[in-house]
Amino acid sequence: MRGVTTHKRRRALARLATLLTLLAGSSGWVLADDSLEELEQAALAAAVDRVAPSVVRIDTVGGRERVGETAVGPGPTTGLIVSEDGFIVSSAFGFAQQPASILVTLPDGARARARLIAADRSRQLVLLKVDGAKRLPVSAPAPLADVRVGAWAIAVGRTYEAARPNVSIGIVSALGRIWGKAVQTDAKISPVNYGGPLVDVAGRVIGILVPMSPSESGEAAGVDWYDSGIGFAVPLEHVLSVLPRLRAGETLEPGVLGVNLVEGSMFSQPAELAAVRPNSPAYKAGLQAGDRIVEIDGTSIERQTQFKRQLLPRYAGDKVRLTIARGEERFDREIELIAKLEPYAHPFLGVLPRRDPAAGDAVAAGVRVRYVFAESAAAKAGIKAGDVLVGLAGKDVTDLASVRLLLQQVEIGQQVEVAVRRGEETLELKVEPVAVSDAVPDDLPPAREPRPAFVGERPATGKFALELPEHANKASVFVPGNYDPAVAYGLLVWLPASAEDAAAEAQFERWQAQAEALDLIVLVPRPGQPAGWAQSDLEFIGHAMERLVADYRIDRARIAVGGAGTGGSVAFVVASAQRPLVRGVIALEAPPAGRMPENEPIHPLAIYSANSKGATNARAIEAGAERLRAARFPVTRRELAKPEGLSDDEHAHLERWLDSLDRF
Amino acid sequence: MMDYPLFVPRARCLSRARCRVGVVVACAVALVATSGGAIRVAAADWHATIAGAQQKSVKIHGAGGFRGLEAYQSGILISAEGHVLTLWSYVLDTEDVSVTLDDGRKFTAKLLGADPKLEIALLKIDAADLSHFELTEAAAASIGQRVLALSNVFGIATGEEAVSVQHGHVAAATSLAAHRGVFESTYRGPVYILDAMTNNPGSAGGALVALDGRLIGLLGKELRDSAHNVWLNYAMPVSAIEETVRQMLAGRFKPSTADEPATAVANSWSLEALGVVLVPDLVPRTPPFIDTLRRGSPAEQAGLLPDDLVLYINNRLVPSAQALRAELSQIDQGDELRLTVMRHSELIEVTLRVGAAPSQGGQP
CATH class of the missing domain: 2.30.42.10 (PDZ domain)
Structure with a gap:
């Protein structure tokens, strides 16, 4: 370690560097690069020296190997002392694996056990406490008002060596990132310095380094950007403002309005x-x-x-x-604001709409009923197939979109008025919606009248390959040969378990055979790498879906993602990533993977989960289904006769589920 | 062959608070050399530094080109007559290795020597009057120091094109040996960790230089840090390889066998020898809690108790039951064994010695 004199000399140099820079800036002097280079170097070193005593190494013992999709290394992590009596702030990433024991190496080299006191789940921080500590070194925060984009930013960790900090040097890239929660830097931020401070050239702490993502939340969100030149730090000024609450053991959650x-x-x-x-x-x-x-x-x-x-x-x-x-x-x-909403269940009348394209004249206002679910609210109220829904909760129903919008205002268990036209008369009925059902009709009438063959320009039909610029992935698409631009088609994304999955190809052919009867377009994306599905493939799948939605007439209520085995598990990940698009997940012999999808009023999601008796992962599949049910998703569970694939009856059942995704 | 004078890392020498007398003398020699203007390029002109260092960097092509393995890497000239220092890798594992200089001249290279353990190799091309790095004038780097990395990363430079230059800082100075089981590397020596993405396909064997142009180290290969699940960017300091290179230049180098088993200890400690039974190891990272102790065993005599959580063995963290077993297998029963355990919230250290009564200490 450096001697005291060196330390003082360096600090003096830092002041000198700042002074010289100011002088150079104000009067247009040109300093010899030689001295500026060295002074700058000395200033950066002094900044690290200044913060180093308050940067501690944290070791954890025991815990999980993975957090969500991310493998967590067992290596040490970093923390910053924020009080003389032993409170330490770190990144939640280092603790997401729920370690059995936490050990902190204090500045004097002594090791001490630390307890997890509280967490900030909005900013992915944790507060630790080392008992019995006294007069620990605490670093000063950099006032946020002083932090300028372009200024030096030094990321400090203490992971490679306990005795010396490790550093990465960059600049402040932006302020107010992640909806105002973080400062961005181009210093290399990774598990090697998460939890450590980002400091300015004076050694003042700008913030605590954490993985973060503008589009995702959770402890491991943003880790895939490690060392990319895009890193985030939660301003220490903010951390100190909530420190009293954290010290009191209060875990801070993001506020929800609903x-x-x-x-x-x-x-x-x-x-x-x-x-x-x-x-x-x-x-x-x-x-x-x-x-x-x-x-x-x-x-x-x-x-x-x-x-x-x-x-x-x-x-x-x-x-x-x-x-x-x-x-x-x-x-x-x-x-x-509150921390957590009650799980939302979609109110359900028990009706399947017909899907006849609207006739040229506006006579067809309203929604014609294709099918009424047995024992449903609609059945109890006397609604019948062939009726036309023209009013709901006192408002006019013009089309399906208006029904869905009106249903969002309706509450389960509260009576609503429904107006239906049957022949010449209009009936006023009372319906009491229940939570959306997982039932699958035994027999379904056709969704629409047959139409004369379409004549005119239309996009590609039959089976063809889909490639997108900037993606290595390949995909196959099947569009029914009688594609009619007036008809709304369902979209099924079928995911193979791997790049070479013969069973998935066979299943693709099976879907092709039914595509015309179901008004269905089938997309089979393939992994970009032979090793199998990776995070990077998600973007391709999303883009491929968006492409088809743009090129064809797709019924937004009937977009499903499915697969068998790994493909089925990946389907859950795709559904979470493409939440606004996906309305159904089919998982054959596959437990859910990834993050639990959010159940949103405007984005209903139904799940079809089937596995053969005695499947090795049957318990995981059942547990997953239970979790999804607890989040109030409609989960249709089926037991299959054989693990190799669906029998004709089983396939027909799945087809009817897919054909009734547009239920309400 | 060349005669090498005393190797003096100047910067390191000056920054040390306490220099031994012998080193002080060496420093003085170095300073004289510096003031003579031979060593130090003005720090100011790092454009000149880059141009100079690029001339001393070469592109190497050899075996590979299948199963995603690249058939190229980087190297540095270390003599005027065409000695090229690079990393030992499969790329050199062919009769047909070529070296391309920054003026576009392409040479067939002869392998003079390779040390698979240090993972370095020395090539020779038939040329003269080449601009080159002087290993004797190499610099040590401090943490946070600005550095330049020159290599043919991703094989971008072809023909007379100069190698790519990256700018970064020394993030840490550590040793791969200090992190057992973390890095899959046969090189176990000291390394500089860098905060720039220097270690990618093709960059192995490139130069890490100070802003004044002096060589700091040789860029390593692609290496994963399993402790943090990230890719590592590192360079081997010249001081770690300089002696071997000198022997290679003198034709005296005899490579050690690369495939020595990883320090198999004949009479190592084990849980059985300690007399400890841990709680069942069911999950991947079961914390090593002691379940039971054999009566009269060394562990019991040392004062360990059931429910103690073993944290450190000889000051090395054992984050799981599996890690504890692996660590014990590395320690000879003749050596001292220090265990740090957590009992309730207290850290307790015990020492077990063969032939001596086990002693129990308080908190560290």
Whole structure:
């Protein structure tokens, strides 16, 4: 280690460096590069020396090997001392594996056991405490107002060597990232320095390094960006502001309001509510679908991104004052955010709509009933196949989209009025919706009248290969030969278990044989690498789906992803990643994988889970199904006769499930 | 062959608080050399540094080109008459190895020597008056120091094109040997870890240089850090390989066998020898809690108790029951065995010695 004199000399040099830089900047002097180079080097070293005593190495013992999809190495992690009596902040990533024991190496080399006191789940931090510590070195925070983009940013960890910190040097790339929660840097951030400080050239702590992702949450989100030149730190100033709550053992959760915004570009759309979750804080405050949020705590909101930037940094328990515009009316509501919403179940009438293309004239207003589920709310109310739904909850029903929108306002167990046209008469009925059902009809009438063969330009039909620029993946697509642009088609994404999966090819042919009868387009994407599915393939699958949605007329209510074995597990991951698109998951002999999908009012999702008796992973499959049911997803469970594949009857059952995805 | 003067890493010598007398003398020699202007390129002009270092870097082509293995890597000139230092790899495992200079001249290279354990190799091409790195003038680097990495990463440079230059900092100085089981590398010596993405296909054997142009080390191969599940970017310091290179140049080098078994200890400790039974090892990272102790066993005599959690063996963390078994197998029963265990929330250290009564200490 360096002697005291060296240390002092370096610090003096740091001041000198700063001074010289200022002088050079103000008067246009040109300094000899030689000295500037060396002074800069000395200043950076001094900054590391200054923060180093408060940077501790943390070892963990025991725990899991994986966190979600990410393998976690057993190596040491880093923490920053934030109080003289032994409170230490670190990244939640190092503790996501739930270690049995946590050991901190203090600045004097002594090892001490640490306890996990609290976590900040919004910013992926943990607070540890070493008992009996006294007068530990604490580093000063860099005031956020002083942090400038382009300034030196030094990432400090203590993982390779306990005696010396490891460093990575870059600049501040941006402020207010991840909806205002983090500072961005191009220093190389990885498990080697997660939990350690990002410091400025004066050795003041800008923030705590954590993996983060603008699009995902969770301890391991953003880890795949390690060492990429995109890294994040939660400002220490913010951490210190919530430290008293963390010290008291309070775990901080992201605050939830309980609304869905209307779909479309969040960069241009207003913060208009598409749905309000029953029993959520927004619901209790009287917010409704169609309301527009125009102000939060006095900050005016014009676009959804502004709304998110204001809302997402907040914690559960925080109060927000919203100004809401409803028609001409404007009013304020003070709302306390909560940590977790009650699981949402979609209200279900028990109706399948017909899918006849709308006739040229507007006579066909309303939704014609194709099928009524036995014992359903609609059956009990006397709705019959052939009826035309024209009103719901006092509002007119014009098309399917309007039914779905109106249903989001309806609550399970509360009677709603339904108006149906039967022949010449219009009936007013009362329906009491239940939670969406996992039943599969035994027999389904056709979804539409046959149509004369389409004549004219149409996109590619039959089986063809789909390739997308910038993706190594290949995919096959099958479009029924009688494709008719007026008809809305279902989209099934069938995932093989590996690059060479003969069973999946056979299954693809089986779907092709049924595609015409089901009005179905089938997409079979293949892994980009021979080793099998990887995170990078998700993007390709998403793009391929978007391509088909753009080129063909796709029924948004009938987009499903499925597969057998690994393909089935990957289907869950795809469904989570493509939540706004996917309405169904088919998993044959496959337990769920990845993160549990969110159950959203505007994005219903149904699951078809089937496995053969005595399958080795039957327990995992059943447990997965139970978890999905607890989150109030409709899960159709089937036991298969053989592990090799579906019998004709079993396949027909699955086809009927797929054919009834547009139920409501 | 060349005669090598005393090797003096100047920067390291100056930064040490306490220099031994002999080293002080060596420092003085180095300073004289410096003031003579022979060694030090002005730090200011790193464009000149880069141009100079690129001239001393070569592109090497050899075996490979199948199953995703690249048939190219990098190397550095270390003599005017065409000695090329590079990393030992499958690329050199052919009669037909070529070296391309930055002026585009292509030579067939002869393998003078290779040390599979250090993972370095020395090639010779038939040329003269080449610009080259002086190993004797190599620099040591400090943590946070700005450095340049030159290599033919991803084989981008072809023909007379110069190798690619990357800029970064020394992130850490550590030793691969200090992290047993973490790196799959036969080289176990000291390394500089870098904060730039220097170690990619083709970069092995490239140069790590200081801004003043002095050589710091040789870029390593692609290596994964399993402790953190990340790719590692590292270079071997010149000091770690310089002696072997000198022997190779002198034609005196005899390679040791590369496939020595990883320090098999004949009479090693084991859980059985200690008299310890751990809790059942059911999950991948079962914490090593002691379940029971054999009566009269060394562990019991040392004062260990059931429910103690074993944390360190000879100061090395054992994060799982599996790691504990592996660690014990590396320690001879004739050597001292220090165990740090956690009992409730207290850390307790015990020492077991053969032929001596086990002693029990307090907290470390």
